[in-house]
Amino acid sequence: MTARQPAEWAPHAATWTAFPSHAELWEDDLVAAQVEVAEMVRAIAKGERVELLVANADAAAAARALLGDVDVQLHDYGFGDIWLRDTGPLFLHSPHGMAAAGFRFNFWGGKYDLPGDEGVAAFVANMTKTPLAKHGWVLEGGAIDVDGTGLVVTTEQCLLNPNRNPKMDRVEVESHLRRDLGLDRVLWLGDGLLNDHTDGHVDNLARFVGPGRLALPVAAGKDDPNKDVYEDAWDRARDFGLDVVPVPSPGKVLRDGEIIPASHMNFYIANAVVVVPLYGAASDDDAVKAIAALFPDREVIGMRADHILTGGGSFHCITQQQPK
Helix, strand or coil, X not given: CCCECCCCCCCEEEEEEECCCCHHHHHHHHHHHHHHHHHHHHHHCCCCEEEEEXXXXXXXXXXXXXXXXXXXXXXXXXXXXXXXXXXXXXXXXXXXXXXXXXXXXXHHHHCCCCCCHHHHHHHHHHHCCCXXXXXXXXXXXXHCXXXXXXXXXXXXXXXXXXXXXXXXXXXXXXXHHHHHHCCCEEEEECCCCCCCCCCCCHHHCCEEEECCEEEEEECCCCCCCCHHHHHHHHHHHHHHCCEXXXXXXXXXXXXXXXXXXXXXXXXXXXXXXXXXXXXXXXXXXXXHHHHHHHCCCXXXXXXXXXXXXXXXXXXXXXXXXXXX
């Protein structure tokens, strides 16, 4: 047996996440984003411990005030921003117990240089007493999604982007995924969502919901800005031989006149709950129902994530599961 990243629905020992802490990054959205994160933490804590990074004393005080007696451990650490899916370690099951993989972090292709983010993986691995293997190529956790059997889905837009690993081609990327994460079959999708700051992270587009079973969005209508992206993903997934299930798309969601990468696919699968991001779109209720049908053993909760999204992501982007 090789070391391999387990599926997100496998039992967790804890969930790691981070609290919006920097007013200069979040500006007018800081307090509202803190409230949204706190509500997510409350939901996850129904079934597992939550480990929460806070970057400064003001953020720690705000977190304690919002969370009260919730089962959460606060960790003082000077991180840059809250996207632990990308900056945290990827935990693996190995023949010798738990292991962790850390990758070179180049701030999403050099776009957002936030001091402290490059040390998050080592900090979390140290706090969990998990051996960390450091790998020299660029990979963010949100760029891949796995089903626990060695199958992984990703996008060409991100993993073949010259701003990540310019000297690596598709064959080399697949070889590194096999070597470092035990992933031996790769479904390559094309582009991610329009205006996604991460260059098309797959966790905003396609998510495994069971072995060989992939959830994909269905366009909200002809004016859905990601209609062609979704249709291409459906074609590739079915050609690959996967069982594909539909989840509604929010369609065109605007902020200050700009299309933003709102997606219900950025849900997080915790031990007791699945937390689904909502945006006040017509699809909100139907998305929760569709995802609830995929996880009958968990409570599926829809929560507003408008203000977290102003920073570039949603619930899945800000969480990292620590498997049992």
